[in-house]
Amino acid sequence: MQAEERQSKIESYLQKAEFATLEELAQALGASVSTIRRDVAALEEKGAARRTHGGARLLQAPKSDEYVFNVRDTHQVAEKEAIGAACAALVRPGQNVIIDAGTTCFHVAKRLDDKVAQIITNSLPVANLFSGSNRHEVHLSGGTIYPRLGTLVGPHAVETFSRMHADVAILSGSGISGEGIYNSHALLVDIQRAMIAGAAQVVFCIDHTKFGRRSTFFLCDFADVDVVVTDALAPADLVQELRGKGIEVVVAPPLP
Amino acid sequence: MQAEERQSKIESYLQKAEFATLEELAQALGASVSTIRRDVAALEEKGAARRTHGGARLLQAPKSDEYVFNVRDTHQVAEKEAIGAACAALVRPGQNVIIDAGTTCFHVAKRLDDKVAQIITNSLPVANLFSGSNRHEVHLSGGTIYPRLGTLVGPHAVETFSRMHADVAILSGSGISGEGIYNSHALLVDIQRAMIAGAAQVVFCIDHTKFGRRSTFFLCDFADVDVVVTDALAPADLVQELRGKGIEVVVAPPLP
DNA sequence: GTTAAATTTGGAAGAATGTGGAAGATAATG
DNA sequence: CATTATCTTCCACATTCTTCCAAATTTAAC
Numbered sequence: 001m002q003a004e005e006r007q008s009k010i011e012s013y014l015q016k017a018e019f020a021t022l023e024e025l026a027q028a029l030g031a032s033v034s035t036i037r038r039d040v041a042a043l044e045e046k047g048a049a050r051r052t053h054g055g056a057r058l059l060q061a062p063k064s065d066e067y068v069f070n071v072r073d074t075h076q077v078a079e080k081e082a083i084g085a086a087c088a089a090l091v092r093p094g095q096n097v098i099i100d101a102g103t104t105c106f107h108v109a110k111r112l113d114d115k116v117a118q119i120i121t122n123s124l125p126v127a128n129l130f131s132g133s134n135r136h137e138v139h140l141s142g143g144t145i146y147p148r149l150g151t152l153v154g155p156h157a158v159e160t161f162s163r164m165h166a167d168v169a170i171l172s173g174s175g176i177s178g179e180g181i182y183n184s185h186a187l188l189v190d191i192q193r194a195m196i197a198g199a200a201q202v203v204f205c206i207d208h209t210k211f212g213r214r215s216t217f218f219l220c221d222f223a224d225v226d227v228v229v230t231d232a233l234a235p236a237d238l239v240q241e242l243r244g245k246g247i248e249v250v251v252a253p254p255l256p
Numbered sequence: 257m258q259a260e261e262r263q264s265k266i267e268s269y270l271q272k273a274e275f276a277t278l279e280e281l282a283q284a285l286g287a288s289v290s291t292i293r294r295d296v297a298a299l300e301e302k303g304a305a306r307r308t309h310g311g312a313r314l315l316q317a318p319k320s321d322e323y324v325f326n327v328r329d330t331h332q333v334a335e336k337e338a339i340g341a342a343c344a345a346l347v348r349p350g351q352n353v354i355i356d357a358g359t360t361c362f363h364v365a366k367r368l369d370d371k372v373a374q375i376i377t378n379s380l381p382v383a384n385l386f387s388g389s390n391r392h393e394v395h396l397s398g399g400t401i402y403p404r405l406g407t408l409v410g411p412h413a414v415e416t417f418s419r420m421h422a423d424v425a426i427l428s429g430s431g432i433s434g435e436g437i438y439n440s441h442a443l444l445v446d447i448q449r450a451m452i453a454g455a456a457q458v459v460f461c462i463d464h465t466k467f468g469r470r471s472t473f474f475l476c477d478f479a480d481v482d483v484v485v486t487d488a489l490a491p492a493d494l495v496q497e498l499r500g501k502g503i504e505v506v507v508a509p510p511l512p
Numbered sequence: 513g514t515t516a517a518a519t520t521t522g523g524a525a526g527a528a529t530g531t532g533g534a535a536g537a538t539a540a541t542g
Numbered sequence: 543c544a545t546t547a548t549c550t551t552c553c554a555c556a557t558t559c560t561t562c563c564a565a566a567t568t569t570a571a572c
Contacts, residue, residue, distance in 0.1 A: 150387050
């Protein structure tokens with residue numbers, strides 16, 4: 001195996017795990033501890049990881065903070081809370097909703113309260129949020145847990161959504177441009193497409209930092225989208241452009 | 257485990273518990289009190305926690321959005337912990353296991369550590385337990401959350417298990433008599449039957465208070481059961497009777 | 513296609529650091 | 543004030559790091 005390939009595998013291992021011992025990495029990649037040590041040193045040099053005694057740790061939050069489920073480390077909390085409140089206000093009492101994984105959608109879930117009775121999600125944090133409540137019926141998709149993010153992924157998850165239907169689907173993405181909406185995780189794209197197909201109304205919650213950005217995977221174009229909820233800092237020209245395409249754009253006012 | 261990882265785990269433990277004794281942390285993380293003391297000192301240095309006599313406390317009030325599950329639990333804790341340890345000892349490294357919902361099985365899960373790589377469950381607490389670990393692949397069944405218990409039930413859950421296979425299934429019940437094993441929740445019985453059908457070896461963890469009791473629903477007879485794990489207070493005559501039927505009965509010694 | 517140079521890899525020896533426990537000092541509790 | 547628990551400080555031991563070297567692999571040259 002090439003050194004570069006190994007290093008990129010170490011990176012993605014750390015993306016998932018946050019920490020890893022050299023021993024662990026050596027075993028996972030089939031290389032010696034010495035080699036891994038050198039690789040980790042190179043990654044540190046490059047600024048991609050930090051060396052610790054006995055291992056390595058992720059230096060910075062993974063490239064898309066969107067799916068990291070640690071509220072402490074999240075950015076744009078105020079904006080996301082505002083978006084959460086505005087988006088929850090769009091939901092009419094009694095509707096059943098699909099809620100995507102990710103911090104932005106989690107903030108919507110927090111604001112839903114007793115408005116909705118049925119919730120369908122692939123997010124462990126959302127499931128935990130409602131798990132104690134007997135006023136909600138929560139359907140959790142099956143699937144494999146993506147570590148650290150608490151998101152259920154894989155074919156089971158896709159299948160669940162392709163067989164369920166809801167009045168509203170609340171989703172998020174990691175980029176939005178004139179062409180459509182993007183996401184940075186390949187595993188999530190299939191799931192989100194199934195969510196979109198299964199919902200009568202599709203709402204995307206996207207904070208201003210994602211505007212004008214295209215990330216790795218194209219998710220859908222605007223024909224599939226009914227509403228976009230964003231915050232007050234979203235660029236006015238792009239908002240205007242979206243409205244021109246017939247999308248309802250809700251700009252969430254900052255919360256007091 | 258490396259120092260940084262341990263410290264980060266201490267942080268998230270404190271997020272859940274707000275306060276923790278060093279003893280408690282040492283036990284939860286499998287390190288000595290001395291080491292934990294040093295870690296907590298480092299966290300204080302960093303400004304992430306505050307040292308107190310005998311333990312550590314969170315600096316700021318816990319964020320309500322944290323990914324939460326209960327650290328402390330219910331009745332017969334000592335017995336359940338003993339059963340958990342004894343049952344986990346039965347699992348051979350590298351096997352993949354199905355884990356049932358319920359507190360007894362949760363204690364087994366806590367003791368599995370790195371022994372198993374693949375875990376299949378319908379329990380939210382078990383899923384949360386492993387959700388941060390990169391060393392485990394956790395498959396969560398789909399289904400509807402049964403509120404109080406954090407258990408996934410319903411046709412989706414049954415279907416998941418009827419399509420998956422494992423080396424060992426670890427289950428619990430609410431009653432055991434000469435005829436077989438019982439459970440008090442109708443919704444769980446179908447799921448447990450699917451778990452049994454999908455596993456090469458079936459292990460039941462049943463504490464002594466359940467012996468000689470029959471509860472509402474008959475789950476299975478002893479033809480389906482390979483091993484029963486119970487605690488030292490289980491009535492000797494019933495244990496003998498089970499052994500007479502060819503069941504391997506493991507009586508867990510009390511933990512020191 | 514073969515040989516030589518350069519690079520990468522895996523491992524070993526001593527240095528550095530982390531870990532667990534013990535003894536006495538200090539603080540909490542009744 | 544006596545008793546218990548916890549803290550500090552220290553030490554032996556274990557793990558990991560650095561540095562070096564030989565073998566293996568890749569690249570370059572002929």
